[in-house]
Amino acid sequence: MRARLHNTIWGTVAWIAGIIFVFPVIWMVLTSFKQEQAAASNPPSWTFTPTLDQYAQIFDRNITPYLLNSLMASIFSTLLVILLATPAAYALSLRPVAKWTDTLFFFISTKMMPAVAALLPVYLLAKHLGMLDNIWTMVILYTSMNLPLAVWMMRSFLLEVPREVLEAGEVDGAGLITSIRKIIMPIVSPGLAATALICFIFAWNEFFLAVNLTATAAGTAPIFLVGFISSEGLFLARLCAAATLVSLPVLIAGWLAQNKLVRGLSMGAVK
């Protein structure tokens, strides 16, 4: 009885904390449906007639190419990451190469290298090759950014494949393709999906490289938001509409992957 009362009290506290944390997001979504005048009022206006004007505005201002660029950079880099990382993770887990620990730590060390140290050479190289403001440059960079994460994560999922089953399959004469299709894939595919979602999130949200290496042709979604930095003549409701729109894909991906999120973020170290 006492325990139940405790749980009710702490449950209420948890609900309040959750609402406080999510409130700025709710506020952002609410504001995106306001007229500018209602958005910039002080004290804040809680009742208003919802409007889609702001969303219409940002599409008028051509947010679509930015969204498409982000979509391209995120999807292609995620595909490339998965194609590179899955076989690599296999060679670091189920049929490990001799120096697999060193290789794993090499991968993770590339993740720890600050992007700011690579910016100038990448910039100069891209300029030299005429690949500045090119979405494929971003695809390559995002692939290398997410590769270590995906290798570590996929490895942690592959290790869950029971060896006995794999060996039994081999004894029964199952070739590599068969064992991948019949044994490995069914066990690993949720992990594969989670890995892909997390890579997608990081690529979609990336700003530092995008702001320095892209302009009008290959500008990604975060770049569209740069125009809202100055407070002078700010359109708050329009900003909120744009922020909501660009955050939406990641919100959905993150909610879908939420059970595997922690594993991805900790490189597979925490289950």
Place this chain on the structure above:
Amino acid sequence: MTTMVARRDERTQAPVPPTKGGAKDRWVRRAPLLPALIFALVVTQVPFLYTLYLSTLSWNALRPGDKPFVGLDNYITVFNDSRLRSALFNTVLLTAGAVLFSIILGLLLALLLDRKFIGRSVVRTMLITPFLIMPVAAALLWKHAIFNPAYGLINGIFGGQTDWISSYPKAAVIATLVWQWTPFMMLILLAGLQSQSNEVIEAARVDGANAWQIFRRMTLPHLRQYLELGALLGSIYLVNTFDAIFTITQGGPGTATTNLPYEIYLTTFRKFEYGEASAAGVVVVILTIIVATFALRVISSLFRMEDNR
């Protein structure tokens, strides 16, 4: 850290140790690894080597003509540059502040979520949401919708005319980062809490331990590695904070919130001092390697734990 183990070379953690096959077998094993390895080597190491080379040149892109080799001069400039020193100080302060507060909040929230109550998964979804908002969007949201003196939420709800960003620039940046990173810490710590054995806690409770004693003596030591992991992964991500600075304060007022990534960005693309920026980049890499070494130790000790389970 109780187990100071950098690497676990003696004990293989894979279910099956690599067999000593012939040369052909070794290459068969290596083949799936090579594309990823070569890709990573080319895309990450080549730029770094190039940075090392650039850091020895006196090269300002605005100044036409040759780029003479100057050896370690750029490094001397970097170490004597008070702007860079203050950027280093700001980096440490912003990173430490954001990591510390997000860990404390994350721990409290994880403890709350570790209990059973109605709608727990809804609350968890609400709590992770800030982490999923695009960082630039989050920074803009806080800058304009929350901190703005005229129509921001804080002044709107509590009254007053405070211009939060110019009065408390560092705190404003840290608050935004903490809001975004608390969910990350919470998820890691929650995983830690849920890996704790219920029976042992039950036994302690039967033996008359109160909630605080259980937390102090059992939960905290158990969480220690998770706290370390959260702190280190958080530091690695947050040390590179650029989005929030670029959007909220542009490093200002003055240089109050200029951290190393932002300062190097300014040196590269505003002052066009390529040589100096490269040297500063190399210094940042070395600092990161120092932090990363600790991170790797924590991660490998977690592997150990997982193995012993």
